[in-house]
Amino acid sequence: MTRILQSTNMAKIAVTDGMEGKAILLLEKAGHEVVNESFTQEQLLGGALDGVQAIIVRSATKLTEDVIQACASELKVIARAGVGVDNIDLEAAGTLGIPVVNAPQASTQSVVELTIGHLLASLRFLPRANEGMKLGRWEKNTLKGTELHGKSLGLIGFGRIAQGVSRVARSFGMEVHAFDPYVPERIAKAEHTRLHKSIESLFSSCTHISIHCNLNDETYHLVNLERIRMMPTIGTDGIPCGNHIVNCARGGIVDERETLDALNSGELTSLALDVFEIEPVDANHPLLQHENFHGTPHIGASTLEAQLRVGMSIVDSVLDILDGKSCDFVVNQSYLE
Amino acid sequence: MTRILQSTNMAKIAVTDGMEGKAILLLEKAGHEVVNESFTQEQLLGGALDGVQAIIVRSATKLTEDVIQACASELKVIARAGVGVDNIDLEAAGTLGIPVVNAPQASTQSVVELTIGHLLASLRFLPRANEGMKLGRWEKNTLKGTELHGKSLGLIGFGRIAQGVSRVARSFGMEVHAFDPYVPERIAKAEHTRLHKSIESLFSSCTHISIHCNLNDETYHLVNLERIRMMPTIGTDGIPCGNHIVNCARGGIVDERETLDALNSGELTSLALDVFEIEPVDANHPLLQHENFHGTPHIGASTLEAQLRVGMSIVDSVLDILDGKSCDFVVNQSYLE
Numbered sequence: 001m002t003r004i005l006q007s008t009n010m011a012k013i014a015v016t017d018g019m020e021g022k023a024i025l026l027l028e029k030a031g032h033e034v035v036n037e038s039f040t041q042e043q044l045l046g047g048a049l050d051g052v053q054a055i056i057v058r059s060a061t062k063l064t065e066d067v068i069q070a071c072a073s074e075l076k077v078i079a080r081a082g083v084g085v086d087n088i089d090l091e092a093a094g095t096l097g098i099p100v101v102n103a104p105q106a107s108t109q110s111v112v113e114l115t116i117g118h119l120l121a122s123l124r125f126l127p128r129a130n131e132g133m134k135l136g137r138w139e140k141n142t143l144k145g146t147e148l149h150g151k152s153l154g155l156i157g158f159g160r161i162a163q164g165v166s167r168v169a170r171s172f173g174m175e176v177h178a179f180d181p182y183v184p185e186r187i188a189k190a191e192h193t194r195l196h197k198s199i200e201s202l203f204s205s206c207t208h209i210s211i212h213c214n215l216n217d218e219t220y221h222l223v224n225l226e227r228i229r230m231m232p233t234i235g236t237d238g239i240p241c242g243n244h245i246v247n248c249a250r251g252g253i254v255d256e257r258e259t260l261d262a263l264n265s266g267e268l269t270s271l272a273l274d275v276f277e278i279e280p281v282d283a284n285h286p287l288l289q290h291e292n293f294h295g296t297p298h299i300g301a302s303t304l305e306a307q308l309r310v311g312m313s314i315v316d317s318v319l320d321i322l323d324g325k326s327c328d329f330v331v332n333q334s335y336l337e
Numbered sequence: 338m339t340r341i342l343q344s345t346n347m348a349k350i351a352v353t354d355g356m357e358g359k360a361i362l363l364l365e366k367a368g369h370e371v372v373n374e375s376f377t378q379e380q381l382l383g384g385a386l387d388g389v390q391a392i393i394v395r396s397a398t399k400l401t402e403d404v405i406q407a408c409a410s411e412l413k414v415i416a417r418a419g420v421g422v423d424n425i426d427l428e429a430a431g432t433l434g435i436p437v438v439n440a441p442q443a444s445t446q447s448v449v450e451l452t453i454g455h456l457l458a459s460l461r462f463l464p465r466a467n468e469g470m471k472l473g474r475w476e477k478n479t480l481k482g483t484e485l486h487g488k489s490l491g492l493i494g495f496g497r498i499a500q501g502v503s504r505v506a507r508s509f510g511m512e513v514h515a516f517d518p519y520v521p522e523r524i525a526k527a528e529h530t531r532l533h534k535s536i537e538s539l540f541s542s543c544t545h546i547s548i549h550c551n552l553n554d555e556t557y558h559l560v561n562l563e564r565i566r567m568m569p570t571i572g573t574d575g576i577p578c579g580n581h582i583v584n585c586a587r588g589g590i591v592d593e594r595e596t597l598d599a600l601n602s603g604e605l606t607s608l609a610l611d612v613f614e615i616e617p618v619d620a621n622h623p624l625l626q627h628e629n630f631h632g633t634p635h636i637g638a639s640t641l642e643a644q645l646r647v648g649m650s651i652v653d654s655v656l657d658i659l660d661g662k663s664c665d666f667v668v669n670q671s672y673l674e
């Protein structure tokens with residue numbers, strides 16, 4: 001850290017969903033008071049945080065328009081210690097002149113690695129094989145998987161994470177495709193990835209699909225039965241590998257009811273989810289019992305590295321804004337305009 | 338297949354552990370009689386296969402000296418539809434003038450992919466997280482993993498599989514090391530892999546170890562408590578990632594009792610095994626219940642691709658030898674000398 005650890009004014013900073021200890025220490029060393037505590041929605045609406053200059057959240061705290069207004073009297077910055085900001089009303093914050101910052105690069109590598117882990121776990125039945133062994137089954141001859149090599153991977157969204165996934169997937173010998181209307185052709189080309197002009201074209205070209213876009217009106221239930229039916233089930237190498245979907249982005253992009261139908265009918269070979277429409281997932285969720293499904297509890301950024309990087313990045317951004325400096329990671333357009 | 342599918346003499350070929358259907362068809366199209374059937378050790382010792390010209394096995398059939406002698410009267414070739422030949426007495430076959438062939442390249446990519454899958458499954462708790470969700474647990478905050486990026490991977494053995502693992506591991510940003518007294522420095526250098534002069538030096542340098550050597554007197558129980566204790570637990574990036582071991586090579590190279598002790602004492606962070614000292618594994622094996630262990634039932638080559646390639650390669654080799662041609666994949670020195 002090259003920053004001089006002294007701000008001109010002492011500020012009160014609320015950290016409501018926890019943050020890496022080293023990062024909190026840096027805020028305190030900079031002379032600020034840190035309130036590291038969770039609040040109920042009622043407490044927030046009652047103005048429990050009114051008077052703080054900064055609020056740092058992860059995904060649990062829901063900063064709705066009402067909550068932001070109830071806490072806004074001295075609020076100078078809202079920070080999301082992570083990437084997705086769907087729990088923050090960006091427009092309401094912007095209207096009140098409050099920038100919202102996130103840490104978009106901190107968890108990239110962790111999500112890339114989890115995505116590849118889920119792909120391989122699906123194709124080689126890792127959770128299922130482990131459970132079977134514990135039950136005394138030796139499924140060497142029945143759990144016949146397929147290779148990533150020689151297959152086509154379709155990436156929905158082609159930001160930093162998808163580009164990282166593309167690099168590793170190519171090292172396995174996959175052919176990589178992507179759909180992202182906001183990414184220029186030259187970026188895809190530099191990553192040896194074929195950019196499609198429509199989501200239908202992507203699904204029609206790929207035996208394996210991985211999701212790396214935000215959740216919004218455009219992407220809600222983007223993965224549905226109709227599109228799953230477009231996927232080929234024979235690899236570019238001629239192997240009948242079936243079709244496979246992984247989502248380590250946001251719940252709601254995959255229509256869980258329709259993908260379960262597709263698993264049940266055999267129109268989808270495997271599904272792996274790190275994110276769900278409703279989290280935490282209920283133990284009775286019918287997907288959890290399907291033998292061709294496996295999942296993890298939203299752990300894409302749950303690594304020591306990601307949490308450390310997130311904390312450091314957020315501390316930098318919050319201190320910059322409290323010091324009246326500019327910050328590269330402001331995400332609310334309504335504030336920037 | 339460019340081969341002219343007609344041998345001069347019709348031979349009787351026994352396939353005792355199954356083989357890909359397309360491969361069996363090729364043997365039949367070449368004019369041979371294929372006996373696709375399993376036999377007990379007693380049947381084999383009783384000469385059930387005496388009179389066949391070729392025996393094609395996987396790992397289940399044990400071709401001991403006695404069995405080979407009992408079947409040898411017209412035997413011209415023994416083929417292992419796979420890589421490891423520890424179920425075949427190579428010397429006994431050689432002494433009787435019988436070449437043993439295998440398919441060393443067919444499963445390379447499948448084992449590379451399973452190895453990376455196991456590494457990621459260990460670091461991100463994939464089987465454990467999936468089981469937890471089914472039990473209604475949402476362990477987002479407790480299952481904090483680590484990245485492969487910025488860590489050092491030590492490969493025991495640096496043949497084709499290890500070289501493939503090295504390439505993918507480097508795409509994740511790992512630093513790759515290897516120990517293999519039979520591989521020249523230039524091969525490691527071409528793969529940007531640091532070759533160590535001793536196994537102790539490798540263990541002392543790597544937070545992650547993956548095994549890719551044969552099982553023999555030299556490698557039996559090569560991974561033991563003493564060597565595990567040499568492993569660093571902090572990555573080259575300074576992250577306290579612990580130490581992790583994966584074995585997708587052969588059971589017996591890892592001392593299961595000592596690695597369980599190391600898991601219990603916390604001296605080993607995670608262990609993933611595809612191969613075991615005794616297979617099939619008993620459901621009461623104490624490793625299976627350890628939360629930092631997960632495993633698969635020897636499925637390294639259990640992919641459609643590997644089985645197809647194995648079948649094609651073995652058919653080629655068997656037909657070559659029956660036709661009196663030379664074959665690149667003869668593995669018994671005693672025959673070659």
